[in-house]
Amino acid sequence: MLTVAEARILLEIQSRDTMNEDLKALGLFGCDRLMWSEVKSLLEMRKFLGLKPGIHSREQFLKTPKEQLNTLFYRYGLNIEEQFQALQAQKQGTHRVSVQLVLGRE
Secondary structure (H helix, E strand, C coil), X not given: CEEHHHHHHHCCCCCHHHHHHHHHHCCCCCCCEEXXXXXXHHHHHHHHHHHCCCCCCHHHHHHCCHXXXXXXXXXXXXXXXXXXXXXXXXXXXXXXXXXXXXXXXX
16 A cells, blocks of 8 residues: 555645646545555556546546557557556565665664
């Protein structure tokens, strides 16, 4: 599980307001921690919105069937699963570094 702040950093969402709007759309607003499946949903939403900025909306994302989203991502050359795994690896790498720094201080 990740804190909302950690997820925001991993997803490179600069605005706290943007993150809050995304969380509200997915029914996650008010949660302190997010499961990886929820982070993946946020990633999918961010990528969907980025395909056609100002045209695609959070509401459209929620109404679009999963199969149609997968087709859309494929058409634009986006491999969501690969990007999601990269986020997980990035988080694990960050954790390892912090553990090593703590051990190095002793």
